[in-house]
Amino acid sequence: MDEQEKPTAAVITQVEQQKKNRSRYNLYLDGEYALSVHEDLLIQYRLLKGETVDKLQLEEILRADEKHRAYLDAIRFISVRARSEAEVRKKLVTRGYEPELIAGVLRQLGEQGYLNDRDFAELWTKERITLQKKGRKWVEQELRQKGIEKKLVADAISKIDPDEEKEQALAIAVKRWKQMSGDPADKKRKLYAFLARRGYPPHLTSDVVKEVTASEPAGEEWEWEY
Structure with a gap:
């Protein structure tokens, strides 16, 4: 040089x-x-x-x-x-x-272990289901918005305990039902919509609404459309 x-x-x-x-x-x-x-x-x-x-x-x-x-x-x-x-x-x-x-x-x-999308997805799912009382569809959408790849999202969702998810849905549904007033059929529609907005799947939403409203008069026959 x-x-x-x-x-x-x-x-x-x-x-x-x-x-x-x-x-x-x-x-x-x-x-x-x-x-x-x-x-x-x-x-x-x-x-x-x-x-x-x-x-x-x-x-x-x-x-x-x-x-x-x-x-x-x-x-x-x-x-x-x-x-x-x-x-x-x-x-x-x-x-x-x-x-x-x-x-x-x-x-x-x-x-260094500070970033791991698999662990993040599983932790986020667990917290949303148990602490926030959100449904799997809500959690799935959030994970996708956070850039988690589809396979990791699917893996995290698959680990959700159906019984635990239903328990959380029942807890908020019972509370919501007690706060509602008006015609029983209209209340049922609103409860369906409430649970659907929180991301609970249709079959779970249907089961929870039936269980929460079991003691209510049958009222008019109708089917919830998703």
């Missing part, structure tokens, strides 16, 4: 901790501000006062810092609640990160 082609070196003349973000440090090269990095990279690359860095090293450090920023953004996003891979990707896209960098971060998160 000719002398003119050698990377230009500079000396780190000052390392200054940021006041508003104590985990980041400003680096000054040859007396002038050059860049800021996370403390993890400060240690990894031994960016200490008096050390020498060249242009190629600086480019590598900048790329590493950008990836580290994206990684921390993803971790913060995941820490609020479990997320699907598609949700994390969308979040990083809105933060302005490049596709290649995002792919690397997602791969790293997957390897």
